[in-house]
Amino acid sequence: MPIAYSRKNFARFQSLIALFLLCLALSVLSDKFLSFSNLWNVMRQISVNICISVGMTLIVLTAGIDLSVGSVLALCGAxxxxxxxxxxxxxxxxxxxxxxxxxxxxxxxxxxSALGAFNGWAITRFNVPPFVATLAMLTVARGLTMLWTGGFPISGLGDTFLFIGTGWFLGIPVPVWISIVVVALAVFLTDKTRIGRYIYAIGGNESASRLSGINVNRVKIIVYTIAGALAAVGGIMVTSRLDSAQPNAGISYELDSIAAVVIGGTSLSGGRGSILGTVQGAIIIGVLNNGLVLLNVSPFWQQVVKGLVILLAVIIDKSNGKNE
Amino acid sequence: MTDTATLLEVKHITKRFPGVVALDDVSLSIEAGKVTALIGENGAGKSTLMKILSGVYPDFEGDIYYKGETAKFTGPKDAQQQGVVIIHQELNLIPYLTITENIFLGRELVTQYGTMDKSRMRKRTQELLDRLKLKVSPDLQVFKLKVGQQQIVEIAKALLTDAELIIMDEPTSAITGAEVEVLFDIITDLKAQNKAIVYVSHKLDELFRIADHYVVLRDGKSIESGKMAGMTQDQLISKMVGRKIEAMRKTSGRGTYVPLLEVKNLNLKSRVKSGNVLSNVSFNIGKGEIVGLFGLMGAGRTELLESIFGLHPAHSSGEALIGGQPICCDSPARAIAAGLALVPEDRKKDGLVLGLGVKNNISLTTLAEMESLGTLSDTKECELADHYISELRIKTPSKEQQARNLSGGNQQKIVLAKWLATRPKVLLLDEPTRGIDINAKSEIYKLIIRLADKGLGILVVSSELPEILAISDRILVMAEGRLTGEFLAREATEDGILKKAISFKQ
Incomplete structure (x- = not known):
């Protein structure tokens, strides 16, 4: 069935097509968009969201969610x-x-990693819904950040450390390199390893996975630990870029991260989605943010537009699911 | 009591599902002021018939005449409004709402201001509870009630509407002693008010106490109907059975008997009520032997398999050995390592990851073996999948095809494949042919026999007697959590087995 086939292919590439159209429109509307300095700037901003969204993708694939990434990011940076x-x-x-x-x-x-592991432990040991367990961690980690910093930024961290967030390597910003490595490892994990397959299986049907002899709890703890570690990577990148650990860094990052996952086509009910989809989702959000700023759209309208884009992406994704 | 009048008549109803004819030209009539017992084995078509009468399945071939006119129930609510209500076996109550809120759900009484008239609803509920002799407050949340009491609330819900025909599906499955007596008093009451009652139960002694008429269904056909008076239990049982599948195990020449799986004094505590789901179950399975396990719904068959497989470590006690080695069954992984495999009853819920492809489902139990250098080898997975796709003749357009897109028979073969890949010594099969077509069924029978010939010990749970008789060497019968009978397949009869499976005493 060639029509159905091309339709399926279209569905696979539609976020890329959307991204292309978005970039095309922005480069027509703003002469600043298509400059190297702006593109690297966008990429650098996106790389933090990519790192934490990769962790979020793994969790969402198991039908979970992690609301604590923003706070954990702030604590680790601090x-x-x-x-x-x-x-x-x-x-x-x-x-x-x-x-x-x-x-x-x-x-x-x-x-x-430890906070992530704690999330996973609370979820599996006590059957706490991931939403609640990580909501608790969101508050706990933010409080710990305040305790550790006393509420003041920690600044002046030295040139070596600043290299992580602001340096260049082989003509590419270091944060972009870091996100490339993170994405590559995550793609490897999901596509090539046993644990990756278990992640999809658990999200697709937890009961069948358990009956197949998979240690479901162990896999979940591993996944939440990875997500915690990646939040730390993001936190270190943010801190380095600003040469300062802000006590209120990362607030509402979990929302951008979930948005990237969802726009990237990963199902919130688990079992379906991909790391590369999330990367596309994160880039779309980043480019959109950047473009709205360049076009001098008021920050208030920016939020409205972003919200509507997320909704639209999910609606399109749902209708694709029905066609399958 | 008034003259017997036909309230509802079913004429030549046929209901087809993909691959299965659930009801085949069924006709029967139900009289007002009488209790009609609907009898049949599991899978005989009782639930389909009830669902048609209560409007759950609006589409079927044939006619229903209700109060002398052709009737059409477009949905459960429509049937209810026309006076047909069903009390389901599984409780359809909302746990955190009160009894009153549950009873009036969807038909709340309102005041002239459009707000809910709580006092009137509460008063009406109290009346119903008094009538049903349930001494609890109407304001109690339903989850705080015992299962038996919840059943009574279901009945109260049915009584609220001015029903002409009340269908009761295994109403005594969750209640005991005094509660049953209350239910029977209510039924007598309802009869006196000229209501018609369709009563479905496996407990034949109950039927003899309260039913006036009987209708026997078998294989989706109405076999016979008549008056209960003058019938005996044996006569009824012999009408329920009668199908034949040709015996496939012609010899029981399996040489010397070597026990492979031994189960000793297995007990399983119930999580919902006091008492045991399984009591002192002991049996063994020999090398190359196929043991059929028969029992009616709720006999504890599935729980038995699950306990052996290590799914209830906190609630079960007893011992299981494979080849003389105790299996420390506290997790599926341990059970698999010991050589057990469980093909679960509900393949969509527990057997398959529907969104994964055929290949990935087959390799799910043995992914550790699919690795080379720490990464999954697609070559090895493809080899495994190809092997089982051809050996079990799984019909799929490709091995990447999502499991959800295959037919029931092919899905079941995938589940079998993933378990055979673990090279088990003992296969536990829970309803291996449920919901699959005739051809796939006979393929699965042949496969089971082939596996036994290779030396596997196989336990087949089935509600279908002819199936059990056809493929087993030996047959175990369960009722209410106990083993109640054991037969050699060549000496067993359907009547004999069914008698052991039906509990005559409460």
């Missing part, structure tokens, strides 16, 4: 910045531990 700048001082023990850049980054990454 911990990395704090350790790098101040180290750990224990005056009573007459002890001071200094951190190298690598050490501080590892500590941030471990924090993110």
């Amino acid at each position: 911990i990395t910045a704090g350790l790098l700048k101040n180290g750990i001082e224990l005056p009573s023990q007459n002890l001071y531990i200094g951190f190298t850049v690598l050490g501080a980054i590892l500590a941030g990454g471990l924090t993110g």
Whole structure:
């Protein structure tokens, strides 16, 4: 059936087509859009959302959700910045531990992984719905960030650390490299490994997966841990780019991330979707943000437009699902 | 009581589903002021018939005459408004609403201002509960009631509408002793008010107490109907059975008997009520032996398989051994490692990931073996899938095809394939041919026999007696969580098995 076939192909590429049309329109409307400096700027901004959205995709594929990524991102960035700048001082023990850049980054990454693992543990051990467990973590991690920073930004982190967020490598910004590596690893995980297959199977039918001998709880904990670690990566990138860990960094990032996942065609009920779809979704949101700014659209209207785009994307995706 | 008058007449009804004729030219009549017992084995067509009478299936061939005129029920609500209500076996109550709210759901009484008239609804509910001798407050949330009490609320719901015909589907499956007596009093009451009642139950002794007429269904056909008076239980049973599938296991020449799976004193506690779902179940399966397990709905068959497979570690006790080695069954992974495989009853819910392709479903149980250098090898997965697609003759346009797009028979073969891939020693099959067409059925029978010839021990749970008789070497019968009978297949008769499966005493 050639018609059905071409229709299916169209569905597969429609977000790419949408992206192309969006870029085309923006380059006609704004002479600034199609400049190298602007494009790299967009890419750099997008790379944070790509990192956390990759983690979100894995979770959504298991039919879960993670609302805590924004707060976890802020906490991990703050911990990395704090350790790098101040180290750990224990005056009573007459002890001071200094951190190298690598050490501080590892500590941030471990924090993110631990919080993610905690999410997964709470969800699987106590059967708490992911929405609730990660909503709790959203508040907890934000509170911890405030405690750690005392409510003030931690700034002045040194040139080596700034390289992560602002440096260039082989003519491409470092954050873009980082997101490329993250995406490549995630594609490998989902397409080539057992755990990737289990993620799809659990999201598609948890009961059948459990009966097939899959350790469903273990897979879920792993997935939430990965998402936490990727939130940390995002937090370190944001902190480095601004040369400052802001206590209120990452607020509402979970919404942009979920939007990227959904626009990318991943089903919120699990089992269906892809990492590369999410990447497209994140790029569409990023380009849209950038374009609306370039066109001097009021920030209030920007939010309205973004919301409607998300809704439209899901409606189109649903109607494709019916055609399958 | 007034003269017997025909309230509803069914004439030549046929209902087809894809691949199956559920009802085949069924005719019967139901009289006002009488209780008509609807009898038949599982799968005989009782539920389809009830669903047609209560408007759930508006499309069918044939006619219904209701109060002397041709009737058409476009949906459950329409049937209700015309006076036909059904009390379902599975409870359709909303747990966190109160009894009153449940009873009036969708037909709330309103005041002249358009707000809900709570006091009037509450008063009416109280009257109904008094009449049904249920001593609880109408304001109680339904989930706080015992299952038996919930059943009574269902009945109250049916009584609220001015029903002419009340269909009761296994109304005593969840209630006991005194509650049953209350129900029978109500039925007697309803009869006196000239209501017609269709009563479906496996408990024949109940039918003899309250039914006036009987209708026997078998294989979707109405076999016989008549007056209960003068019938015996044995006569009724012999009317329910009578199908034949030619015996496929001609010999039981399986040589010396080597026990493969041994189950000792298996108990399973109920999660919803006190008491056991399984009580002291002990049996064994030999190498190369096919054991059929028969029981009516709710006998505990599925729970037995699940307990052996390690799905209820917290509630079960007892011992299971394979080849003399105890299997420590607290998870499916352990059970699989010990050599067990479970093909579940509901393949869409528990067997397949419908959104994954044929290939990926088949390899799901053995993904560890599909790896090379830590990554999944598509070559190995394709080999595995190709092997089973040809061996089990799975008809699919490609091995990437989503499982949801295949027919029931082919889906079932995928489930079998993924379990055979684990190279099990013992296969537990729960209703392996439910909802699949005749050809696929006979293919699956042949496959089961081939596997037994290779030395597997196989336990087949089925509600279809002819199927069990045709493929088993030995037959176990369950009722109410216990093993109640054991037969060699060549000596077994349908009557004999059914007698063991039907509980005569409460």
